[in-house]
Amino acid sequence: MGIQKKLLFVSISLIGLFFLILLVMGGEDEEEARRKKERSSQALALFGGGSNNPKGTNRLGVRGEDSGSIFDSDYYNAGGMRYEEDGNLAGSEAGEMPINPQTGKPYPPEAMQAFDELREQFPDNDLIPKRLTPEDKKKQSEFNQKLSRATNSVFGGTPNATDISLYYNHVRKQGKDRLEIINYLIESQGGDDPEMDKKFQEILKNIQYQNEQVEKEAAGAFAKAGLPPPN
Numbered sequence: 001m002g003i004q005k006k007l008l009f010v011s012i013s014l015i016g017l018f019f020l021i022l023l024v025m026g027g028e029d030e031e032e033a034r035r036k037k038e039r040s041s042q043a044l045a046l047f048g049g050g051s052n053n054p055k056g057t058n059r060l061g062v063r064g065e066d067s068g069s070i071f072d073s074d075y076y077n078a079g080g081m082r083y084e085e086d087g088n089l090a091g092s093e094a095g096e097m098p099i100n101p102q103t104g105k106p107y108p109p110e111a112m113q114a115f116d117e118l119r120e121q122f123p124d125n126d127l128i129p130k131r132l133t134p135e136d137k138k139k140q141s142e143f144n145q146k147l148s149r150a151t152n153s154v155f156g157g158t159p160n161a162t163d164i165s166l167y168y169n170h171v172r173k174q175g176k177d178r179l180e181i182i183n184y185l186i187e188s189q190g191g192d193d194p195e196m197d198k199k200f201q202e203i204l205k206n207i208q209y210q211n212e213q214v215e216k217e218a219a220g221a222f223a224k225a226g227l228p229p230p231n
Helices: 003-046 109-121 134-156 161-189 194-224
Strands: none
Touching: 003 109, 003 161, 134 161, 161 194
16 A cells, blocks of 8 residues: 555544544533433422422422421421332332332432432432432431431420430531522523523522521520520
Protein backbone atom coordinates (compact mmCIF):
# COMPACT_ATOMS: atom_id res chain seq x y z
CA MET A 1 0.00 0.00 0.00
CA GLY A 2 1.46 3.40 -1.04
CA ILE A 3 1.95 6.26 1.36
CA GLN A 4 -1.05 8.16 -0.05
CA LYS A 5 -3.30 5.12 0.30
CA LYS A 6 -2.05 4.62 3.85
CA LEU A 7 -2.79 8.25 4.73
CA LEU A 8 -6.23 7.96 3.14
CA PHE A 9 -6.93 4.75 5.06
CA VAL A 10 -5.81 6.31 8.36
CA SER A 11 -7.89 9.43 7.71
CA ILE A 12 -11.01 7.40 6.95
CA SER A 13 -10.40 5.29 10.09
CA LEU A 14 -10.00 8.39 12.27
CA ILE A 15 -13.14 9.95 10.83
CA GLY A 16 -15.05 6.73 11.48
CA LEU A 17 -13.72 6.59 15.05
CA PHE A 18 -14.68 10.23 15.58
CA PHE A 19 -18.28 9.63 14.54
CA LEU A 20 -18.41 6.44 16.59
CA ILE A 21 -17.34 8.40 19.69
CA LEU A 22 -19.95 11.06 18.94
CA LEU A 23 -22.59 8.36 18.58
CA VAL A 24 -21.65 6.71 21.87
CA MET A 25 -21.43 10.03 23.73
CA GLY A 26 -24.72 11.15 22.26
CA GLY A 27 -26.34 7.92 23.38
CA GLU A 28 -24.99 8.36 26.90
CA ASP A 29 -26.24 11.96 27.03
CA GLU A 30 -29.66 10.85 25.87
CA GLU A 31 -29.77 8.04 28.41
CA GLU A 32 -28.62 10.34 31.21
CA ALA A 33 -31.23 12.90 30.19
CA ARG A 34 -33.90 10.21 30.36
CA ARG A 35 -32.71 9.05 33.76
CA LYS A 36 -32.54 12.63 35.04
CA LYS A 37 -36.10 13.18 33.86
CA GLU A 38 -37.19 10.01 35.67
CA ARG A 39 -35.43 11.09 38.87
CA SER A 40 -37.10 14.49 38.69
CA SER A 41 -40.47 12.92 37.97
CA GLN A 42 -40.27 10.63 40.99
CA ALA A 43 -39.02 13.45 43.22
CA LEU A 44 -41.90 15.63 42.05
CA ALA A 45 -44.35 12.81 42.83
CA LEU A 46 -43.18 12.92 46.46
CA PHE A 47 -44.70 16.40 46.69
CA GLY A 48 -47.95 15.37 45.06
CA GLY A 49 -47.01 16.47 41.55
CA GLY A 50 -46.39 14.57 38.35
CA SER A 51 -48.57 12.72 35.89
CA ASN A 52 -48.97 9.69 38.13
CA ASN A 53 -50.69 11.66 40.85
CA PRO A 54 -53.92 13.13 39.50
CA LYS A 55 -55.41 13.66 42.95
CA GLY A 56 -52.44 15.70 44.11
CA THR A 57 -51.90 13.60 47.21
CA ASN A 58 -49.11 15.18 49.20
CA ARG A 59 -47.16 12.45 50.96
CA LEU A 60 -44.75 14.93 52.52
CA GLY A 61 -47.33 17.01 54.36
CA VAL A 62 -46.36 20.42 52.93
CA ARG A 63 -48.88 23.06 54.03
CA GLY A 64 -49.52 26.74 53.57
CA GLU A 65 -48.87 29.59 55.99
CA ASP A 66 -52.56 29.84 56.85
CA SER A 67 -52.34 26.47 58.63
CA GLY A 68 -52.16 26.41 62.38
CA SER A 69 -49.62 24.48 64.41
CA ILE A 70 -47.63 21.92 62.46
CA PHE A 71 -49.24 19.32 64.70
CA ASP A 72 -52.74 20.23 63.51
CA SER A 73 -52.03 18.38 60.27
CA ASP A 74 -50.09 15.38 59.06
CA TYR A 75 -46.84 17.34 58.73
CA TYR A 76 -45.23 15.28 61.46
CA ASN A 77 -46.67 11.96 60.28
CA ALA A 78 -45.97 12.58 56.59
CA GLY A 79 -43.18 10.66 54.94
CA GLY A 80 -43.95 7.35 56.62
CA MET A 81 -43.84 4.48 54.17
CA ARG A 82 -45.78 1.24 53.95
CA TYR A 83 -44.10 -1.91 52.70
CA GLU A 84 -45.20 -4.98 50.83
CA GLU A 85 -46.37 -7.63 53.26
CA ASP A 86 -44.54 -10.66 51.94
CA GLY A 87 -42.71 -13.10 54.15
CA ASN A 88 -40.32 -14.09 51.38
CA LEU A 89 -39.43 -10.47 50.64
CA ALA A 90 -39.01 -9.71 54.33
CA GLY A 91 -36.30 -12.34 54.58
CA SER A 92 -34.52 -11.48 51.35
CA GLU A 93 -31.35 -9.46 51.03
CA ALA A 94 -33.06 -6.91 48.79
CA GLY A 95 -35.67 -6.21 51.43
CA GLU A 96 -39.32 -5.26 51.23
CA MET A 97 -40.51 -2.92 48.50
CA PRO A 98 -42.12 0.37 49.60
CA ILE A 99 -45.73 0.98 48.60
CA ASN A 100 -46.63 3.86 46.30
CA PRO A 101 -49.41 5.69 48.21
CA GLN A 102 -51.01 6.85 44.94
CA THR A 103 -51.47 3.33 43.57
CA GLY A 104 -51.45 1.16 46.68
CA LYS A 105 -48.93 -1.10 44.94
CA PRO A 106 -45.14 -1.47 45.22
CA TYR A 107 -43.13 1.05 43.25
CA PRO A 108 -42.10 -0.30 39.82
CA PRO A 109 -38.41 -1.08 39.14
CA GLU A 110 -37.82 2.11 37.12
CA ALA A 111 -39.12 4.25 39.98
CA MET A 112 -36.93 2.43 42.51
CA GLN A 113 -33.92 2.92 40.24
CA ALA A 114 -34.67 6.64 40.13
CA PHE A 115 -34.99 6.75 43.92
CA ASP A 116 -31.72 4.84 44.32
CA GLU A 117 -29.97 7.40 42.10
CA LEU A 118 -31.54 10.25 44.07
CA ARG A 119 -30.22 8.70 47.25
CA GLU A 120 -26.71 8.75 45.84
CA GLN A 121 -27.05 12.55 45.80
CA PHE A 122 -28.90 12.71 49.12
CA PRO A 123 -27.77 9.65 51.10
CA ASP A 124 -29.26 10.83 54.40
CA ASN A 125 -32.68 11.82 53.05
CA ASP A 126 -35.25 9.65 54.84
CA LEU A 127 -38.16 10.74 52.63
CA ILE A 128 -36.86 9.01 49.51
CA PRO A 129 -38.48 5.55 49.26
CA LYS A 130 -36.10 2.65 49.70
CA ARG A 131 -36.14 -1.09 50.16
CA LEU A 132 -36.27 -2.15 53.77
CA THR A 133 -34.08 -5.07 54.84
CA PRO A 134 -34.93 -7.06 57.98
CA GLU A 135 -32.09 -5.26 59.81
CA ASP A 136 -33.37 -1.86 58.64
CA LYS A 137 -36.89 -2.82 59.69
CA LYS A 138 -35.71 -3.77 63.17
CA LYS A 139 -33.81 -0.50 63.61
CA GLN A 140 -36.78 1.50 62.32
CA SER A 141 -39.13 -0.29 64.70
CA GLU A 142 -36.87 0.42 67.68
CA PHE A 143 -36.58 4.08 66.73
CA ASN A 144 -40.33 4.38 66.20
CA GLN A 145 -40.94 3.03 69.70
CA LYS A 146 -38.59 5.61 71.21
CA LEU A 147 -40.13 8.36 69.12
CA SER A 148 -43.65 7.32 70.12
CA ARG A 149 -42.75 7.45 73.81
CA ALA A 150 -41.11 10.85 73.35
CA THR A 151 -44.11 12.16 71.41
CA ASN A 152 -46.56 11.02 74.08
CA SER A 153 -44.36 12.60 76.73
CA VAL A 154 -44.11 15.92 74.88
CA PHE A 155 -47.85 16.25 74.29
CA GLY A 156 -49.39 14.32 77.14
CA GLY A 157 -47.00 14.13 80.03
CA THR A 158 -44.07 15.79 81.71
CA PRO A 159 -41.27 15.58 79.14
CA ASN A 160 -37.61 15.76 79.95
CA ALA A 161 -34.99 17.39 77.76
CA THR A 162 -34.21 14.10 76.03
CA ASP A 163 -37.84 13.58 74.99
CA ILE A 164 -38.21 17.10 73.64
CA SER A 165 -34.90 16.97 71.76
CA LEU A 166 -35.66 13.56 70.23
CA TYR A 167 -39.08 14.64 69.02
CA TYR A 168 -38.10 18.01 67.58
CA ASN A 169 -34.86 16.74 66.07
CA HIS A 170 -36.99 14.22 64.18
CA VAL A 171 -39.31 16.94 62.89
CA ARG A 172 -36.33 19.14 61.98
CA LYS A 173 -34.85 16.26 59.99
CA GLN A 174 -38.07 15.96 58.00
CA GLY A 175 -37.91 19.67 57.20
CA LYS A 176 -34.30 19.37 56.06
CA ASP A 177 -35.19 16.42 53.83
CA ARG A 178 -38.09 18.34 52.28
CA LEU A 179 -35.80 21.27 51.50
CA GLU A 180 -33.32 18.96 49.78
CA ILE A 181 -36.00 17.56 47.50
CA ILE A 182 -37.63 20.86 46.55
CA ASN A 183 -34.25 22.53 45.93
CA TYR A 184 -33.32 19.59 43.70
CA LEU A 185 -36.55 20.04 41.74
CA ILE A 186 -35.98 23.78 41.37
CA GLU A 187 -32.48 23.11 40.06
CA SER A 188 -33.39 20.21 37.75
CA GLN A 189 -36.77 21.35 36.41
CA GLY A 190 -36.93 25.08 37.06
CA GLY A 191 -37.05 27.59 34.23
CA ASP A 192 -39.05 25.57 31.71
CA ASP A 193 -42.58 26.23 32.94
CA PRO A 194 -43.56 29.49 34.70
CA GLU A 195 -46.55 27.85 36.39
CA MET A 196 -44.41 25.01 37.69
CA ASP A 197 -41.75 27.49 38.84
CA LYS A 198 -44.46 29.34 40.77
CA LYS A 199 -45.61 26.11 42.38
CA PHE A 200 -42.05 25.20 43.34
CA GLN A 201 -41.56 28.58 44.99
CA GLU A 202 -44.83 28.20 46.89
CA ILE A 203 -43.74 24.80 48.18
CA LEU A 204 -40.30 26.16 49.11
CA LYS A 205 -41.84 29.10 50.96
CA ASN A 206 -44.23 26.82 52.85
CA ILE A 207 -41.46 24.43 53.87
CA GLN A 208 -39.34 27.31 55.12
CA TYR A 209 -42.32 28.64 57.06
CA GLN A 210 -43.00 25.25 58.59
CA ASN A 211 -39.38 24.86 59.62
CA GLU A 212 -39.53 28.25 61.35
CA GLN A 213 -42.65 27.11 63.19
CA VAL A 214 -40.83 23.98 64.36
CA GLU A 215 -38.15 26.12 65.99
CA LYS A 216 -40.73 28.32 67.71
CA GLU A 217 -42.71 25.38 69.00
CA ALA A 218 -39.58 23.58 70.15
CA ALA A 219 -38.56 26.63 72.17
CA GLY A 220 -42.08 26.78 73.58
CA ALA A 221 -41.96 23.12 74.60
CA PHE A 222 -38.73 23.64 76.57
CA ALA A 223 -40.14 26.75 78.22
CA LYS A 224 -43.39 24.98 79.14
CA ALA A 225 -41.44 22.14 80.72
CA GLY A 226 -39.33 24.63 82.67
CA LEU A 227 -36.17 23.47 80.91
CA PRO A 228 -33.42 25.55 79.34
CA PRO A 229 -33.18 25.16 75.54
CA PRO A 230 -30.19 23.14 74.29
CA ASN A 231 -27.12 25.05 73.16
